[in-house]
Structures are given as C-alpha cells and as structure tokens.
Amino acid sequence: MRNTPRRKRYLVSRLNLSAIKAEFPILRREIRGKNRLIYLDSGATSQKPNSVMAAERDFYENHNAAVHRGAYQLAEEATELYEGARAKVAGFINADIDEVIFTKSATESINTIAYSLGSAKAGTRFHIRAGDRIVVSEMEHHANLIPWQELASRTGAELVWFKVSEEGRLDTSNIDELINERTKVVALTHQSNVLGTIVPLDQITAKAHSVGALFVLDACQSVPHYKVDAKALMVDFIAFSGHKMLGPTGVGILWGKKDLLDEMPPFLTGGSMIETVTMEGATYLDAPKRFEAGVPNMAQAIGLGAAVEYLNALGLDDIHAHEVELTKRALEGLQSITGLSIIGPKDLEMRGGVVSFAVQGIHPHDLGQALDQYGIAVRTGHHCAWPLMRRFKTIATTRASFYLYNDFDDIEALIDGVERARKYFQSR
C-alpha cells in the first residue's frame, strides 16, 4: 500500500528528524501489512526514545531498591536517581525542587488538589463550602472537569464555566461575572487537547488572584511541547503527565507553590509521608513527601528524568517551532479537502500541534479505520471532552496531534490518507 506522499515538499526544520526517528524504535514498525507507522496521536500518549527505556531498564538492572529507606548502597543509589529525576523536572519547568510532586498521572495530580481542598477543615484558608464557586471551562479534558464537579457536589460549591467561541477560543467576556469574591478555585487547561487552542492566562490569573482564588493549570498538552515556566505563569498548581512528554506511563507531576502545599491537607496517606505516628494520630511531612504516600513509581520517575534530558538536548524552542510548521502545513493541506472542516483555530496564533477535523458524511470512527489501513494512527472520538463536543454540536472528531518525531512526510501522508478515505467512502 502506498503511503509515500504525492506532493513532496521540503520544508526546513530546526530538528534533525532522521537522527530523532532513529532513537524511537517503534517508528520502524510496519502497520497493517507493509505500511510505515505514521504516528499522529501524541496528544494521547507519546512514543519513547531509547534513552528513556534504557533509564528504566538500568534502574531495575542495577539500582532497584525502595527509595528514602534502607541504609544500604542500592537504596542510596535509588534515592539519588529518584531525587535527581525530581531536580530535572523542576529545572524543566523552572520550579523549586520541593515543589515537584511525583504522582501516577496528571489525573491523579488534579484529584490530589481537589481532594485536598475538599478535606480542608472549616475555618482554614482552603476550606470550600456551599456558596463558594469553582470555575472551569467548556474545553476541559474530563480529567480537569470531573474532579471539580465532584468537589462541588461534596461541598455544595457552585461549578461555573467559561464558554468557548465558534473559533475555538476561550470566551472571557464574562470573566467578571464568573470570577468573583465567592470564587475559590479556577481550574483551566493551558492548551485544549481537542482544539489545539492555547489559553492566554495573564488576564485570568490576575483576576483569580485579585479575589484570592487558587489557580490550577492543566498543562498536559503544553509542558511536552513548549516552555512552561512555573514561576512566570502566576498560577498556583500545575498538573501534567510524564507519558505525553516521552516519559513512561505511571508517572505524573503535580507542581504547587511550596507555602500552599505545606499547609494543605494530604490526599493519599500512609507510609513515606509522615513525620510522627502514634496509635491515635499522625503528623505529616512538608511537600513534596506530604503528597507521595507509599513507595513511588521509581523507575517511571527516573525514566521521566531521562525524557526531560532528551527534550532539553533538542531544545523546546526548536521543538515548538518544528510543530508550528507541521501544524501550518496540516491546516493548509487538510482544508483543501472537499467537505473537511477544522474544529478549532485555523490560524497559528496561540495554537499548538493538535488538529481536530470533521469530514462531511464520514463518521470519525470510519475515517480513523481507513487511515489505520494506511498506517496512520489518529485519535477518533470525543477525546475525553464530551461537553466540548456538544458545544460544537458533534459527537466526535478526528484528531491528529504532532510531536518532535513527526516529519513533513507524515503530514503529507495524513492529507493524502484523508483524501483517499473520503473517496473510498464516497464510492461506497
């Protein structure tokens, strides 16, 4: 089956794509026969370079022991590697080391905040009660929506949300209504996993802080792709996942301001997070350990450290510039297809490498099935953003999302593949 592009275009990238591709063994796989794998689902999870897999393997082969306990050499090495990974992640987002908490996923990171706030006692600054307000948006991934719905229902707080414009931008026209003196939490995505929209934060963070609300940022789609500076952003918490940024599954990050973290009630409790314990009660350590109960996902955290090193070596600015070029070509090529419409911004202003689209008369699941036959892996469905689908009066979209290992041939293959699929279904 043919999947070399018809229109070959040589665009310039600042990345050395052939060297990069060589580091990702999975990209040599053949799919549904002899098709080259064209992986365009990095918004769901990224592929892993050799160095990340090697780091995990090396940990198990040479250093495996439970961290922060044991007086033997292996335990020391494991602790050093694990804490070294924390330092790497902290450097990556310009944070202090003690502000970086390893969780199992971004979903767990967000739940950690939501449950911690929910268990804050009456009279403390974090306490949330009936009449308080939690602000989200219509473009949230379920992971940054359901935990807040649940917190609202447990506490009696009111959940309100920013709407999304027809162009796929956050509508902040009613910000003064939404964020008021009763608002305790504002939880927003940094970049929509469906639309690719990057949310401008300055106005919203300023407003949130002016009323004393906490700001939680879901950075799953931003941290892997461009520079996110925890100190410059003026947010209180940031959640992101390791597996979307070349790291292993099973490790996520929660960043929070130290003074907040140290005061907040813990979420998961047990070993490793305590200061003293009696039969009647316990006191807890400060962050990050306060939020890392149990033996952590050590190999995964260390793998994430290797992923951060890989990203640093390439440079986030070059990665982002490359993805903007890919997105530019994808938007242009896809829109030349009859009956195809883009769901999300059609320009490159404040936009990441995620392109959602619909093809008239073809259900995304059918389109994705045809693309799979050509070796092209895209996501189809509601993308865990069901309310956003309703907003655009659809039940599902097809989504292509790009990363540093995608090249222009991948984009041409996508454009060709969609056109081919369209003709296939039209002829049936």
Next chain:
Amino acid sequence: MELDSLYQEVIFEHYRRPLNKALKPNPTIQVRHTNTSCGDEITLNLHTDGKKIIEVSWDGIGCSISQAGTSVVSDLVIGRQIDEVLQIIEAFQAMILSKGSDSGDEKLIGDGVAFAGVSKFPARVKCALLGWMATKDAILQARCSDGEGK
C-alpha cells in the same frame, strides 16, 4: 483490500438507508445505549406483547458499523418470538466475538453475516454490537417489568 472485508456492501446499504430509524410512540420499553469510547448513542423503542416483538424503532447517531448494525437487528427481529430473537442475538454476538473464526449463519442472523469481518477489528466490536445489545437489553427489561406486573 482489508478495508472491504470490514465495510461490506450490505453495511453501506443499511448505513445509507437505515430501516426502522424513526421512534414509534408508546413503546413497552425505551432504552438508550452509548458507546462511551466514541460518544455514539442510540435510543431504541421496543413494542412487545410479552411473547412476540411487535415493533423495534430507533434513532441515533454513530459510525457506519453501529448504525447499520442497529438497522439490521431491528429489521431482523420484528414479528419474531422473543425466545427466537434471543437466540439470534446470541448467534450474532458469538460471531462478532469470534475474532474471525465464525462467519455466521445467514439463516439465523440474516444480513448480520455482513458483519463477520468486523470480528477481526476488536476496536469496532462495540460499534457492531451497539444496536444488538440495546435490543437485548430492551427485551430483558420488558420481560422483567412484565414479571413484576404479574
């Protein structure tokens, strides 16, 4: 090509011109089934006298496989005895879950055999079953509420 083994002509016929796709009023039971992974959903109205399926009508949105599947099952079961219908559904389900080893009995499942190719695509099994499972659910619920009534 492999895609053709999935997308049989019969499937497209049902997809383009679905049968019984308009909800009939006053059903014995109404069920709503969703494919949670893609958001496809159907609402299905069942009219039954407790022994026989009198009407199956439905509405919904979804991919070609789920829509055609619902069209096929609705057409197949109207007018049949409930016990027989449950057997038919079981036979279809067995074929769909067979990973390609069961090509289906046309005498029993009619146009359902066109979905034999779907069983080789695990991600689409739920699509193919959506209407069939809604029908089964409606029958079992009708049976339950019938039993309670007695």
